[in-house]
Amino acid sequence: MEIIQIKKLTKRFPMGKGEFTALKEIDLTFTKGEFAGLIGPSGSGKTTLLNIVGSLDVPTEGEVLVLGKSIGNLNQKDAAQLRKESLGFIFQSYNLLQVHTVYENVEFPLLLLKKSASERRKMVMDALEWVGLTDKEKSKPPQLSGGECQRVAVARAMVKKPSVVLADEPTANLDAKNSHNILKTMLNLNRELNTTFIFATHDEKVISYLRRKIFLLDGQVEKDVIVENPKS
C-alpha cells in the first residue's frame, strides 16, 4: 500500500539574485511499513525532501502525496493537522521539553489530539514500554543520558502510532552503543506497528539497519536499493 507518492518533485530556493535547486524531478514511492533512508552528503537534498514529506515545506514543482493529501495544496492549518495526526518526527538533538517529565513529553502529542486522560495514560505507558523507559516516567530530560533522551524522543514520535516517522540524523549525538540500541528499538517498532520510517542520514550505523537505501546526490536520486539481507 503506497502511503507516500512523490512525482517529479523539484524544489528551488531563492539565492541572491538567482535560485538554488535543492531537488530535481524526484520520483519516489513509499509503502506502508518501510524502513528506508535518504542517504547522501551534506547539500544532497535529504533534509529538504524530509521537510516536504513532513508537510513543513511545499514543492516548487511536481506533486507529493502523503496519505492521499497533496502537500502543495495544504494550508498551514491542514499541514499542521497532517503532522499532528499522521506524522512523527525524531530530531538529531532530541528536542525534549526540559521542564517536563518523560511522561509529559511523551503525552504532549496526545494532548494535541485531545485524547482522554485514561487513553493518554495507557498510550504513554505503552510507548514507554516500547523504548524500555517505564521506570523513568517521572524523570526530567536533564536527569537522563543522551541515549535515554533519544528513546524518549522515539516514544514521543511513536505514541500516537503515526503512519510515518521522519528521522533526521537520529544518532548523530549518540555513541555507537546507544546508536545501535535506538536503531534496534525503531526497527522493532517498525515491525510491530508496521510504521513507515524514513531517515535522512549519512551515518553508517543507521545505513546498516535500513531495508531500503535511497542515495541522493545534488538533489537527484542516484540509486534506490532494496537491501536483501539487512542487519536486524
Add this chain to the structure above:
Amino acid sequence: MIKFLLNGVIRDKSRSRLPIIVVSVGVMLTVFLHAYITGFMGDALEMNAKFNYGHVKIMTNAYAENIELNPIDLAIIDVEDFLEKLNARYPHIKWSQRIQFGGLVDAPDEYGETKAQGPAFGLGLDILSPNSQEIDRLNLANSLVRGSLPANSGEILISELFSRKLQVNPGDDVTLIGSSMNGSMVMYNFTIAGTLSFGVDIMDKGSIIVDIEDVKIALDMNDAVSEIIGFLPDGYYNHKNALSIQDDFNSKCNNINDEFAPVMLTLGDQGGMGAYIELSQYWSWYITFVFIIAMSLVLWNAGLLGALRRYGEVGIRLAMGETKGHVYTSMIVESVIIGIIGSVFGTFLGLFFAFILQEYGLNIEGMMEGASVMFPNTINARITTMDFYIGFIPGVISTVIGTMLAGIGIYKRQTARLFKELEA
C-alpha cells in the same frame, strides 16, 4: 493542555518567577503611587475644604466677587431662616456657618498697656453648640498644644506660634481690634482658652479661632454670616456631585441682578482648586499609563528573551502539529496567568506599603516652612477601592502586550527551517 502549560510555567523559573517578580514590582509601585497620590492630593484638598472652601460654599454675589478680601459687610443675612431652607432642600449635606475676618490682636501687660500686637486671620465657626462637628472636622482637640478647647462664650483659640509672638498664655485676655459688618471700628475682649498647632504653616503664623456666635456679637453680625460651607455625605470631595448640587442651587436661588442673592461655589471654583482637582485626577491615570508603556517595554524584552529561550520548544510544538495560532494563544494565556499572579502579589505589597504610609504618614514639615498654600505637614497615603484593582490594568495588560509583541516571531517562523533549527 492547561495543566501541561501550568506545569511548564511553574517549573520553568524564567517563565514564571522572573516575570512574576517584574510584574509584582511594577504593580506594587502602581498601587502604592496611586494610594500615595490620592492621599497626598486628597489630604491637601480636604484640608483646604475643611479650613476654608468646604465642598460647596454659599455666599452673596457681591461677596463672591470680592472673596479674597473676606468682605463681611457683604454677608448673608437672615441666616437662621436660610439654613432651615438649606437643610430641608439638601438634608444629606452637612452645613456649617463660617465667618472669616481680619483684625489686629492686642495683648495687654499687667497694667493694661499694649504688650504686643499682631495682625490676625480670624475664623469664626461653631465650637460651642453641642451638635457641632467643627471641632472634629478641624481636628482641634488633637491640634491643641496648651490649655483647652473653649467651653464658654468669650473664649478663643490662638495659634501656638502667634501666642509666643504675643507672649500670651491660656487664661490671658487679648483684644480684637477690627471693623464691624457696618464698617465701624470694634474692639472686643476675648480670653485665650488654648493654643493650637494646625500643622499648616499659613495657619500657624497668626490665626485665631472664635465661636461663631461670639464673632457675630463682636462684629455686629446679627443673624448674618459671611459664608455657609457644605460637606458631602461621605466626607470626601466629589467634583461631579458638587457640580450637580451647585447647578441645582444656583438655578433655584441665585439671581445675578441681586448682589445680595446667594450663590454657590464648589471647591473647584475657589482659590485655584479646580486646576488642583484636575491635576490630582489626571495624575493617577497618567502614572498608570506611563507605567503600562514602561512595563510593556520591560516585559516585551523579557518576552523576547523568553521566546529566544523557548525557540526550540516552539519549534518542536510546531513540528508536532500545533498550529502557530495555538502556540501564540497558549503563550498569551500563560501571560494572562503570570499577569494575574503578579498583579495579586503586587497589589498585596502595594497595599501593605500604602497602609503603612496611611497609618504613620511621612513628615514633610521641614519642606513646608514658609509655604503660602495650605498644605498638610504630614503626607498620608489613602487606600481607596480603586487601589484593589488598579494594579491589574498595567499588570495584566502590559504582560499580555509584551508577550503579544514578542510572540509575533512565531508567525514569522518558517516551518521549512525547523529541522535545521532544531539540530543545534
